[in-house]
Amino acid sequence: MKKALYYILAFALGTSLFASCEKEDPIGPSLVDLYGPFRILDSLSHEKSNGINFKTDSVLQFSGSWSNLADWKIEIKGRTSGAVKTIIGKSKNLDSIAGQWNGNADGIFFRKEVCDVLFSFNDYPDSMKTTITIAETRDYSKDGYIIKHFEGSGPEEFWGGNGNQAKRISKTDAPEGTNYYYMEGTEGGEGYWIGSFPGISAQSIAGETHLPFNDADTATTYVNFFVRGYGTANTFVNIEIKEDDNNNGSHDESSEDSFGYRYQVPTTATSWQKVSIPLSKLQAEANAAGNGKMEISKISNVYIMLFSNGIETTKLACDIDFIIITQGKPL
Helix, strand or coil: CHHHHHHHHHHHHHHHHHHHCCCCCCCCCCHHHHHCCCCEEEEEEECCCCCEECCCCCCEEEEEEEEEEEEEEEEEEECCCCCEEEEEEEEEEECCCCCEECCCCCCCCCCCCEEEEEEEECCCCCEEEEEEEEEECCCHHHHEEEEECCCCCCCCCCEECCCCCEEECCCCCCCCCCCEEEEEEEECCCCCEEEECCCEEHHHHHCCCCCCCCHHHHHHEEEEEEEEECCCCCCEEEEEEEECCCCCCCCCCCCCCEEEEEEECCCCCCCCEEEEEEHHHCEECCCCCCCCCCCHHHEEEEEEEEECCCCCEEEEEEEEEEEEEEECCCC
16 A cells, blocks of 8 residues: 555656646747847838829738847838838737838828838848839828818918918928918017918818717817928917807807917928827917807817917918818827
8 A cells, every 4th residue: 555655656746847847838029039140031012013092092011021029110201292101110020010001191291202111120230121102192081170271273261461471372392282371460569369261160171060079089189280480480370169059050259168279380390390289278268258168069160360479570470281180199
């Protein structure tokens, strides 16, 4: 009996020791992935050799692979527009999760043009290059509700100003399309309002009495636009929204809310800048007469204005283009 018990214990101990020596699955990336010799396995490429149509193709997929897990960057630059898009990631290859481009840009938009693509690594000197031709550009109207884009040859109504304001047509330096608007005015030292486009109604923007927003999304709903200054001091773009608090289909200044935000155009911003302002930054106007609570589900009108800070200024000026409200993220 003792001998049998001895064999049982010996077998159990041997089994335990054998099990403890089995190889366990690694936790995290392997040392080879992190520190092994680095080499490019498959060069950077894509399948749109005849050009990408971003109106019908939602994304362009880049391909490529390398031996080690690495931080990388794709920089796409338009030869005509100068537009740039930067994509970053960390992986050993480009696939449906990493390395896709939907045609958007970091700043000014791309045109129908040839783009140079540079792929580089943070920690390795290797790089890869290719080109892509944009046959049709991205349709940004799907990203939100366009307030103003200034395309077309018709005149643009602008109240106020000093008479020098004008719609610029067929310009190769427009950040979107071919047109933009030049705003100019003079501040005499006794006011703030310099000029304004007529109010844009929710009906004309979205086909509804109010913009179809939820009040809970105020911080993630943005007014976006491109602006370019001329080095003039005290120049502001004023964004103002009007609410229809009683749901009668119109805004009443005597009893309903208005909210605004004044963006000062930097005197150094003499090239196009993309600006995105969350609606949560808008403040109640001094003459607002509603409940003082921002309710973006009741926005009935949007105004875009040229403002000053009330300091006497001979000339205030800036260009503006492609004003759009987006939800969930900035343009």
